[in-house]
Amino acid sequence: HQPSFSRMEHEEVKVRRGPRSGLPVVVAIHSRALGPAAGGIRLRRYPDWRDGLADALRLSEAMTDKNAAAGLDFGGGKTVIALGPGTELTPSLREAALLDVGELIESFGGTYFGGPDVGTGPDDMVVVRRSTSRVFCLPPEHGGTGSSSIPTALGVFAALRAGARHVFGSAELTGRTVVISGLGSVGALVAQHVAAAGARVVVSDVDPAKRASGYEWVDPEKALRTPADIVVPAAVGGVLSAELVPELSAPLIVGPANNQLTSETVADDLAARGIVWVPDFIASAGGAVYTLLREVEGLPHEEATARVEAIGTTVSEVLASARDKETTPLREARARVAARLA
Ligand code: PHE
Incomplete structure (x- = not known):
């Protein structure tokens, strides 16, 4: 064929x-x-x-998708x-x-x-x-703005809280279990934010040396399937497949890894199981938003940071309208991109 x-x-x-x-x-x-x-x-x-x-x-x-959905030119x-x-x-x-x-x-x-x-x-x-x-x-x-991982993690944290508000009715993370798959430069910062907010943090990484981070540990091949309230894919992409969806247990998936789905139809599989997946190109936009607004548009730190925090608002809007229209967050997010590109 x-x-x-x-x-x-x-x-x-x-x-x-x-x-x-x-x-x-x-x-x-x-x-x-x-x-x-x-x-x-x-x-x-x-x-x-x-x-x-x-x-x-x-x-x-x-x-x-990331730059368009974030409103960047x-x-x-x-x-x-x-x-x-x-x-x-x-x-x-x-x-x-x-x-x-x-x-x-x-x-x-x-x-x-x-x-x-x-x-x-x-x-x-x-x-x-x-x-x-x-x-x-x-x-x-x-003369630059330094690591984009810092604003990327801030945007992921805003997206995560907005997702929690949508799924659990509250952004409060105390008592919630959050699994972070990938303790790279962004994942490690997300872990800090989530731990500071009172959540139980479980991490995994392909590098066993990252066990020294001191967080509760799960093996990388089990990470996404770990019973939890929120799962954060923070490593490389292609991790959410049709085969994996029936084995997932967390009701909310939101993280910075690019291209998390092995195919677009996985978004439908996730929705059919009642799992809320925040499109990766929305959750991960903080680095691009901050860097481009600061270094090209010349915005001051506070204003660029506010635009990163606004990723939370975008996530709330996308999840609410997907629910209202009985569609998936991915389709809803793609519609936003298409509207900008039109
Ligand atoms: N590499 C990051 C991303 O893909 C951050 C970044 C975006 C850095 C755009 C520079 C320019 O989102």
Whole structure:
């Protein structure tokens, strides 16, 4: 059975073997309908470089949804540096790859802006900056707004409380069990927020060293199925599948991982089981919102932070109108994106 030819949705995709690093670097621009594309630079190990390309295609599409739903005048793009299974990432290889990425970003002439993502941080952006000025989130001493993980986690926390209000009738987290799957730079900050709000926090990570965080621990393959009030996917995507849905027990799923669903129909499966899933591209928008408003629009910290907190309002609206219209939060969120892109 041959899959039918699918129309190319992306505006532009550049794949290059980095001249300095020899590593495959990909910039995928999904859409610039609302403005220049923006999205992070992911540095990750893949079984094959083509898997990195596929990830860039999916992640850049998610950025179109994220930026549009958040009301930003930016399109969707993403960069992937694909590390092979056996390649050792030495500091010099990392530097070479980041310079390669900067050069590729520069070739878009200001129609794509990069920033940190899984596997990269503000210090890496200083290196990228040597090849291009089109990069965000440099450390404050280099003139940027620093880690996007902080506002991303703040937005997730606002989304989580709004979700709790919708599902449980109260945003109060004392006495609630919250499972956080993935204790990376965003997941660890979400854990702090949720713990400070009085919840019982259970965490998991593929890296067993993260057990030292001191939180209650669950093995990563069991994390999403753990009996809890709220489950927070905070690692990589593709974790919510049709096979998994019958085994889930938490009534609310909300987290920052991009592309959590293995397919769009999983949103229907979740709704059919009465599980409220907050669309990932809404819950995870805090980093993009804060960074772009601060570094491009020049808004002060307080105003940009208020816009991140407003993700809670968006979540409340999306969940309420999905309930009223007897549709899924995903369809409702997509309708918002479509309205902006129209
Ligand atoms: N990488 C993060 C994201 O995908 C934050 C980010 C967005 C950083 C846009 C820079 C630009 O949302």
